[in-house]
Amino acid sequence: xxxxxxxxxxxxxxxxxxxxxxxxxxxxxxxxxxxxxxxxxxxxxxxxxxxxxxxxxxxxxxxxxxxxxxxxxxxxxxxxxxxxxxxxxxxxxxxxxxxxxxxxxxxxxxxxxxxxxxxxxxxxxxxxxxxxxxxxxxxxxxxxxxxxxxxxxxxxxxxxxxxxxxxxxxxxxxxxxxxxxxxxxxxxxxxxxxxxxxxxxxxxxxxxxxxxxxxxxxxxxxxxxxxxxxxxxxxxxxxxxxxxxxxxxxxxxxxxxxxxxxxxxxxxxxxxxxxxxxxxxxxxxxxxxxxxxxxxxxxxxxxxxxxxxxxxxxxx
Numbered sequence: 001x002x003x004x005x006x007x008x009x010x011x012x013x014x015x016x017x018x019x020x021x022x023x024x025x026x027x028x029x030x031x032x033x034x035x036x037x038x039x040x041x042x043x044x045x046x047x048x049x050x051x052x053x054x055x056x057x058x059x060x061x062x063x064x065x066x067x068x069x070x071x072x073x074x075x076x077x078x079x080x081x082x083x084x085x086x087x088x089x090x091x092x093x094x095x096x097x098x099x100x101x102x103x104x105x106x107x108x109x110x111x112x113x114x115x116x117x118x119x120x121x122x123x124x125x126x127x128x129x130x131x132x133x134x135x136x137x138x139x140x141x142x143x144x145x146x147x148x149x150x151x152x153x154x155x156x157x158x159x160x161x162x163x164x165x166x167x168x169x170x171x172x173x174x175x176x177x178x179x180x181x182x183x184x185x186x187x188x189x190x191x192x193x194x195x196x197x198x199x200x201x202x203x204x205x206x207x208x209x210x211x212x213x214x215x216x217x218x219x220x221x222x223x224x225x226x227x228x229x230x231x232x233x234x235x236x237x238x239x240x241x242x243x244x245x246x247x248x249x250x251x252x253x254x255x256x257x258x259x260x261x262x263x264x265x266x267x268x269x270x271x272x273x274x275x276x277x278x279x280x281x282x283x284x285x286x287x288x289x290x291x292x293x294x295x296x297x298x299x300x301x302x303x304x305x306x307x308x309x310x311x312x313x314x315x316x
Contacts, residue, residue: 001101002099002100002308004102004308006107009102009107011314013106013303013307014110015146016149017110018146019146019149022111022114022303023114023118023275025301028302029299030271031272033059035058036054036244036247036296039251040053046073049073050224051072054295055067055068056296059093062305066091067089067297067300068089069086069087071084082105084138085105086104086105087102090102090301090304090308102307107303112139113145114299115220116143116218117146120151120194122281122282123281123282123291124193125285126151128216129193130153130156131144131193131195131196132183134195134197134199134205134206135159135160135198135199136169140158143198143218144169144178148176151194153194156173156181157183157188157191158182159182159183160182185206185210186206186207189206192211192215193216195217195218196218197219200221201221202226204229204230204231204232207231208231208234211237213286213288214287214288216282216290217230217289217291218291219252222252222253224251225251228256230256230290234290235254237288239289240254240267240268241268241269241291242271243293243295243296243299244270244294245268245269245270252292253294254268268292
């Protein structure tokens with residue numbers, strides 16, 4: 001059994017590697033050759049802690065079977081430790097033996113941002129130049145970097161309750177040659193080409209009428225019952241996409257979307273079907289598109305396999 005530490009992952013995990021791995025994972029997610037198992041959500045003895053277990057198997061090309069344990073311990077910051085961490089376990093598909101464990105805190109940040117970037121590649125206008133970020137925490141920087149590699153973004157506006165954190169993110173983006181600034185929600189939304197929400201919010205972050213035609217929105221923070229980042233009134237004006245529509249209905253942003261019947265998921269398109277050409281992505285410059293990423297285990301398995309392959313090729 002191999003244990004790959006965060007330090008070992010760091011030299012090989014990049015936004016480019018993550019993009020290709022997650023693109024393949026999203027295709028596999030839409031395939032009948034994949035199975036995603038129910039998500040387990042738990043917590044520690046301290047109130048406010050949380051862990052999730054997501055697992056899957058797939059046999060589209062090379063079989064992959066395993067799981068990810070994601071943790072959130074908010075008081076870790078008081079001790080100089082990251083609040084978020086994750087561990088990816090890859091099993092031998094023939095024997096069930098534990099093949100590898102990857103310490104995936106930073107890997108998870110790349111993986112999450114890559115899902116945003118892959119979806120935006122198919123759903124955002126290719127000339128998108130103004131990005132708006134709701135949230136200035138650890139993940140926000142990765143979201144911005146992944147999109148900067150794919151779009152001609154010149155301006156980034158950051159909306160965040162903690163102005164000091166927002167300004168720190170502005171400084172980090174300015175080092176990459178981007179014009180970044182802090183903004184209020186309405187001003188930011190009315191000028192945005194791409195809006196990314198990466199918060200733990202349980203109420204909408206902006207109003208639907210502030211979003212202009214042609215905008216692409218990605219909700220990256222809604223991954224549990226009760227979380228909410230977007231105004232439901234916006235859904236009627238937009239086309240809806242998700243990494244896994246049925247999970248988005250229960251854990252993701254679209255738990256707040258109206259539905260015709262209990263089993264109605266037809267209004268939400270799996271982004272994997274767009275990638276392989278079985279569904280339309282953006283159909284015109286005025287269309288509003290929304291992508292909800294609640295996260296699926298196949299994304300973790302694919303990026304873990306890509307990291308192991310990169311390490312093997314590097315002789316590490």
